[in-house]
Amino acid sequence: MTQQAADVLVAHELRKTFKKVEAVRGISITVAPGERVGLLGPNGAGKTTTLLMLLGAILPDTGSVTIVGHRLPRHRSRAMESVGFAAGYLPLPDRLKVREALGVFAGWYGVRNEKQAVNEALERFEITQLADRLCNALSSGQRTLVGIVKATLHNPKLLVLDEPTASLDPDVALRVRTGLLQFCASTGAALLITSHDMREVEMLTERVIFLANGQVVANDTPAAIAATFGYDDLEGVFMQLADEARRA
Amino acid sequence: MSWHRIRVVMRRHAYVLWRAPHRWFDIGFWPLMDIILWGSLGTYVARNSTSATSSTPYLIAGIMMFHILFQSQIAVGTGFLEETWSRNLLNVLTTPVTEFEYLAGTAAFGLFKVLFALATLSITAFGFFRFELSSIGWSILPIALILTIVGWSAGIANIGIVLRFGQGAEILIWGSNFILMAFSGVFNPVDALPGALQPIARILPSTHAFNALRAVLDGKPLPGNEIALGVIGAFVMLLAGFSFTAWMLHVFRRRGFVTRFS
Known part of the structure; x- marks a missing residue:
């Protein structure tokens, strides 16, 4: 078994150009089982495009994405399970x-006992009181929480979260981070997360991939990246890269 | 393909129908209005005509059968639009549901809407104009089959257009029904259309379904050649609709249009 086959996510040399603008320029990402990885970068760095390519929602111009051994786009359905x-x-x-x-999503994910999976997932993030509310009547924070619950219904091997706590109050955001850590620890799920909150990234991830101008510019533990750039934490690194991206 | 996921797509749309009163207009109110409009028109024309044949059954049967196409089309089209209206498309695209399963689920749920609309149409047509749908007999089945498949095909093709051109193109979900209504000879034989437009009408499978319907209403046997042409044409149209939308979905993914909907 090769290392590549063992990884839950293998993205190789992804490139994407939109109307002559190179959004992503040869990005490669691997995520090992159970590993928690942060995908960071200033606005326009190519994070969302990369994430959407990893999910099969956008096709790369070149490069490949393999999730749990299933190559996209041909085996997208199997991969998304x-x-x-x-x-x-x-x-x-x-x-x-x-x-x-949540029952609908559980059904689409192929969960056998939808009701039980929904109840367990709601309890995990302490929002059982929202179960009988209409989705369109939720606050943005509540909606985000339910979205995270939705993503964990089927005990996925890879959890992909894009700015998950951006609209949450600090106490709720902390509850979500704690819930995510517990979820990853108990199920062995790997985590790939984007966030603009550097403290959140330092709390949740073991490794960080920094993007700037569509390329990977750093890929290491948060502490090692901060040290390499001569800062105490990721905040300084982010500010420096954002400044350089603006000048580029 | 997963039957379970198809059933879940149907359940998802059943929830929407249950909680969206305006969706009941499609299968309850508009059919009622159509029967009143076309039935009244038929009654008026018959009253002022010297012909021994009343036009009322032709108009009522025409609009009833057209609703099969209409309901099938909007069930598929608005089923997909439901995801764009609630900006849920990216959520769906990141589940294991395949494009075929999603379309199959909306199309199958559309059959329920067709049945409900037909019930509304039948009851009101009988109540107001003493027209019985059963007068068409078993011939209704192959005619309905053609119209259902044409409706699905148009709905699927419309999804492709919305994927490619964005939500502004959703007007076609409704607009295409008017095009199909005008060109399918719903109430009149194709030769009543302007000469230049008749070739367009003749290639539509729905035109053959309505030709067959008029033959049955005339008291003739179900014309096998019209049904055969209609069925073959309907399946060709379905294949073309699928192919077109698969192509548009590829363009949608290649150009990153998903961000328009999220």
């Missing part, structure tokens, strides 16, 4: 109650 995705900016289906929407 092992992936949970949530984004802070994504709403949930209108006109469905939270329990119904």
Whole structure:
């Protein structure tokens, strides 16, 4: 068994150009089982495009994505059985109650006992009281929480979260981080997360991939990256890269 | 392909229908209005005509059968639009549901909407104009099959256009029904259309379905050649709709249009 086959995510040399603008320029990412990885970078660094290519929602011009041994786009459906995705900016289906929407997603993910999976996932993030609320009647923070619950329903091998705590109060955000750490520890799920909150990244991840101008500019532990750039923490690194990206 | 995921797609749309009163307009109110409009028109024309044949059954049967196409089309089209309206498309695209499963689920749920609309149409047509749908007999089945498949095909093709051109193109979900209504000879034989437009009408499978319907209403046997042409054409149209939308989905993924909907 090669290292590549063992990794839950292997993205090799991804490139994407939109109307002559090179958004992603040869990005390679691997995530090992159970590993927690942060994908960081200033606005326009190519994070969202990369993430959407990893999820099969955008096709790369060149390069390949393999999730749990399933190559995209041909085996997207099989690959997505092992992936949970949530984004802070994504709403949930209108006109469905939270329990119904989660049941639908559980069904799509192939969960056998939908009801039990929904109850367990709601309890994990302490939001059982939202179960009978309509999705479109939730606050943005509550919606984000339900989105994260949705992503964990089927005990995925890879959890992909895009700015998951951006709209949450600090206490709720902390609860989410704690819940995510517990989830990853108990299920062995790997985590790939983007965030603009450097403290969150330092708390949640073991390794950080910094992107700037569509390329990987650093790939190491948060402490090692901070030390390499001559800072005490990731905040300084982020500010420096954002400044350099603006000048480029 | 997973039957379970298809059933879940149907459940997802059943929830929406249950909680969206305006969706009941599609299968309850508009059919009622159509029967009143076309039934009244038929009654008026018959009253002022010297012909021994009343036009009322032709108009009512025409609009009833057109609703099969209409409901099938909007069930698929608005089923997909439901995901874009609630910006849920990226959530769906990142689940194991395949494009085929999603379309199959919306199309199958559309059959329920067709049945509900037909019930509304039948009851009101009988109540107001004493027209019985059963007068068409078993011939209704192959005619309905053609119209259902044409409706699905148009709905699927419309999804492709929305994927490619964005939500502004969703007007086609409704607009395409008017095009199909005008060119399919719903109420009149194709030769009543302007000459230049008749070739367009003749290549539509729905035109053959309505030709067959008029033959049955005339008291003739179900014309096998019209049904055969209609069925073959409908499946060709379905294949073309799938192919077109698969191509548009590829363009959608290649150009990163998903960000338009999220």
